[in-house]
Amino acid sequence: MMNNKEAFRDYLQLEKKYSPHTVLAYWNDIVSFELFNSVHFDQQTIDQVNYSQIRSWIVSLVDADVSNVSVNRKIASLKAYYKFLLKTKQIEVSPLLKHKALKTPKKIQIPFSEKEIDAVLVYLQNPIGFEAIRDKLIIDLFYTTGMRRTELIHLKMANVNFSTGTIKVLGKRNKERIIPVLPVINCQFESYLLERSGLENITDAEYFFLTKKGLKINDSFVYRLINSYFSAVSEKVKKSPHILRHTFATHLLNNGADLNSVKELLGHSSLASTQVYTHNSLSELKKVYKEAHPRNQK
Incomplete structure (x- = not known):
């Protein structure tokens, strides 16, 4: 039987029509959090987590010198996953409901002359x-x-x-x-x-x-x-x-x-x-x- 993570991947591919590269990026972020959750909280699934668990992951990423831009991207993947679980009635409230993105410097793209x-x-x-x-x-x-x-x-x-x-x-x-x-x-x-x-x-x-x-x-x-x-x-x-x-x-x-x-x-x-x-x-x-x-x- 297909688990929620696999169903989410199919949803991104078939309904949202995201590119294979984008789908893989989402998948890798979710698997990364899943592994962190398993090691630090002895929890095999991330379908039912609280915000403090996600915050612990964020802290570990920042401590590992992962940029705020990359951290925000990873959290965006989790947000999309929990939004999917809400849509399919797997959860009632997203653990990221009140999360605020980390501040990032605005980069000015300099065009060619x-x-x-x-x-x-x-x-x-x-x-x-x-x-x-x-x-x-x-x-x-x-x-x-x-x-x-x-x-x-x-x-x-x-x-x-x-x-x-x-x-x-x-x-x-x-x-x-x-x-x-x-x-x-x-x-x-x-x-x-x-x-x-x-x-x-x-x-x-x-x-x-x-x-x-x-x-x-x-x-x-x-x-x-x-x-x-x-x-x-x-x-x-x-x-x-x-x-x-x-x-x-x-x-x-x-x-x-x-x-x-x-x-x-x-x-x-x-x-x-x-x-x-x-x-x-x-x-x-x-x-x-x-x-x-x-x-x-x-």
């Missing part, structure tokens, strides 16, 4: 061969659409529409959205597909982006690709696909795009998620304001 973007694209200006053409297209697609890494990885051949100049992506919570692509990207699509058709063996034919061995690209592949190209032109600490998404939003806002339009392009469910990008736009506005206002010239 237009100069850094241009430097990478100039380096890849005349790509020759499958890999160079693919790499330039991936970087250009991130920068001109703001799509997420997982959306790019799972982009399918059937979801690229050349006639309308759009792509359909599957975002968070299995939400589909249509993203327009620039004509220059459409041209790159054609060059890439020509090279792609020349691959000797194609295993994952339904997916748009492939490795030279004909396999679907993965998370680490895309991260390494972005990090590698941008390390040559940028000294920023973070050089990831997410920073390119952040750059897309920031550059649009800096050049006059309204927040609602950027929200739709990014696939955010609320404006609050999009507003994190406005601090860079405000910096740009302040710069323009100081340079242009007559009172600042005196």
Whole structure:
């Protein structure tokens, strides 16, 4: 018979439609607390616990130098588990009902400058061969659409529409959205597909982006690709696909795009998620304001 932990895993996979990576992260956090509970409280299940037991786990994690961000993520996994037990009437009250997350420093994501973007694209200006053409297209697609890494990885051949100049992506919570692509990207699509058709063996034919061995690209592949190209032109600490998404939003806002339009392009469910990008736009506005206002010239 399936236990509550396994039922929760199925719930995340089948109903919430979380990615395998996310489901595994939840599972590992729950197993970790389960092990702690077994060792310190001689309790084989975590279905019926009190907050003091969870707090003991939190203290042990902090003592082990686990960051507050990671601790909060682990507790979020437990919260989701007890919410599931409430939903299935396994418990009446969540032991985390009054828990407050640990304080974490707000990290400002620093986008690439237009100069850094241009430097990478100039380096890849005349790509020759499958890999160079693919790499330039991936970087250009991130920068001109703001799509997420997982959306790019799972982009399918059937979801690229050349006639309308759009792509359909599957975002968070299995939400589909249509993203327009620039004509220059459409041209790159054609060059890439020509090279792609020349691959000797194609295993994952339904997916748009492939490795030279004909396999679907993965998370680490895309991260390494972005990090590698941008390390040559940028000294920023973070050089990831997410920073390119952040750059897309920031550059649009800096050049006059309204927040609602950027929200739709990014696939955010609320404006609050999009507003994190406005601090860079405000910096740009302040710069323009100081340079242009007559009172600042005196």
